[in-house]
Amino acid sequence: MSRPLPFTDANRKQVASLFRQALRTAFDHTLKFDAYRAETLKIRAQFEANKHISNPEELEAVIRKTKEKLAEWKHPDPYIPPCRPGGTKYERNIPPPNEEVVPGNW
Template identity: 30%
Template sequence: MLPVPELATHTQQVQSLYKMAIRNLESWYDRREVFRYMARLMRARFDRNKSVQNYQTARELLRLGHQELFYKSHWHIRKPPNSPYGSAYERDVPPPDWAIDYWHPLEKAQYPTYFAKREELKKKYIALWKDLYSES
């Protein structure tokens, strides 16, 4: 992901680069203690340059950081399972609406107002369907 200078401040671009670098380290190191050690080294590298006052130097450091990240990127980025493009993304399919109709009456009794309104809306929906699609 390349930064868009017009949309983000320099600070936001550096923060984005830092986050991408840490995520890249997560992909390279699967053992937590090794990852944390490498993350601390990465943080030290960022902290070393945080007091640079010259804007041109800061821009050049940012460009070099993105270039280094590009060259050292992992070939298979680790993604959390439930995030988009993760291995378990949208695997928990929500149950269909009609499944609630098969609840036991004792279960329905726990939510009387919901099921009263639900029955009313079902009757309205059936009436609307008959108006639209009946052949009379």
């Protein structure tokens, strides 16, 4: 496996993806906005604390540790917005089909 080099576009995208995953995981665990906001500030502080890393080995270790932490904290029943696939309202009021529902000539 190739080691990530610091300050590359691929690395920035990976860190941004991990940050978004952390925010989603925090939202899954705390659906109330005030508690969620407090968690987002903690997450941001953790990411900002590691912003200075320029050693590729240290960077790889931090990314691996972050992935492990996200896997550990993954919610068993994540929040799905109601109208998204898998949500409670997804395709609730779909229009009726144009063809005959029961085949045959009655």
